[in-house]
Amino acid sequence: MAQGAPRQLRIGIMGGTFDPIHHGHLVAASEVQHAFDLDEVIFVPTATQPFKKDRRVSPAEHRYLMTVIATASNPRFTVSRVDIDRGGTTYTIDTLHDIAAKYPGAALYFITGADALAQILTWKDNEEIFELAQLVGVTRPGHVLTDMGLPEDRVSLMEVPAMSISSTDCRERVSDGGPVWYLVPDGVVQYIRKYGLYRRAGRASSTTSMTARVAREQSLRKENEGEPGAH
Ligand SMILES: Nc1ncnc2c1ncn2[C@@H]1O[C@H](COP(=O)(O)OP(=O)(O)OP(=O)(O)O)[C@@H](O)[C@H]1O
Numbered sequence: 001m002a003q004g005a006p007r008q009l010r011i012g013i014m015g016g017t018f019d020p021i022h023h024g025h026l027v028a029a030s031e032v033q034h035a036f037d038l039d040e041v042i043f044v045p046t047a048t049q050p051f052k053k054d055r056r057v058s059p060a061e062h063r064y065l066m067t068v069i070a071t072a073s074n075p076r077f078t079v080s081r082v083d084i085d086r087g088g089t090t091y092t093i094d095t096l097h098d099i100a101a102k103y104p105g106a107a108l109y110f111i112t113g114a115d116a117l118a119q120i121l122t123w124k125d126n127e128e129i130f131e132l133a134q135l136v137g138v139t140r141p142g143h144v145l146t147d148m149g150l151p152e153d154r155v156s157l158m159e160v161p162a163m164s165i166s167s168t169d170c171r172e173r174v175s176d177g178g179p180v181w182y183l184v185p186d187g188v189v190q191y192i193r194k195y196g197l198y199r200r201a202g203r204a205s206s207t208t209s210m211t212a213r214v215a216r217e218q219s220l221r222k223e224n225e226g227e228p229g230a231h
């Protein structure tokens with residue numbers, strides 16, 4: 001029996017600073033994967049995002065590892081180092097060229113939130129971006145999702161469950177000693193804690209202050225028992 005032509009591979013690409021990756025990113029990618037029947041969604045952490053050059057951004061390796069941790073349990077999710085390894089300013093046109101070279105003949109779907117989509121006409125070589133990939137813009141609380149001024153046949157808009165989460169808010173919460181549980185995956189909460197990311201200088205994490213307190217109490221106890229305490 002004659003076999004039909006093999007189905008064209010469909011690859012989703014979710015570029016982001018991911019400082020840190022949160023459930024807004026993951027829900028957006030999962031919804032688009034399902035709706036477009038994507039074989040894979042590749043998360044691509046940036047090196048230097050062109051519009052975030054004057055911001056303090058965590059080292060790329062931390063952002064990469066948090067992205068790996070957050071996506072590890074989903075068999076359709078992978079993480080690419082193309083932007084980090086190319087280094088310098090991350091332009092999406094370069095990301096698309098690199099991914100296209102790795103998946104010749106695949107249909108590419110670049111996933112963006114409404115905020116990023118609204119800026120896309122200011123991105124480098126944006127006309128070529130639309131040639132290389134279908135753009136999938138997803139809803140994001142606080143932003144209007146529109147394809148006005150964009151090539152209709154190359155942009156799809158999609159409503160996804162509203163996740164009022166931003167990396168900025170996650171960083172501020174950690175810096176203020178607040179929780180990020182359930183805003184980011186558990187492994188990412190633990191990674192942030194382990195490496196002391198986003199902590200305001202001078203603010204010890206609760207683990208550190210607890211350890212210091214226990215050490216102080218042990219030292220006092222030893223002194224009371226006549227042993228020289230460790231200082
Ligand atoms: N809550 C969300 N819902 C839908 N899309 C989102 C959400 N958060 C981020 N995105 C999209 O994910 C991509 C990467 O976003 P990014 O890593 O900059 O996160 P961010 O939360 O916007 O970060 P920051 O607050 O540091 O600017 C962008 O296309 C962005 O629009």
Ligand SMILES: O=C(O)c1ccc[n+]([C@@H]2O[C@H](COP(=O)([O-])O)[C@@H](O)[C@H]2O)c1
Pocket residue numbers: 014015016017018044046049050051052090091092093116122123124
């Ligand atoms: O190519 C550009 O000119 C360009 C300008 C701004 C943002 N981008 C890309 O948009 C994606 C989302 O960026 P961000 O900062 O919202 O995480 C990420 O992959 C960036 O490299 C790309």
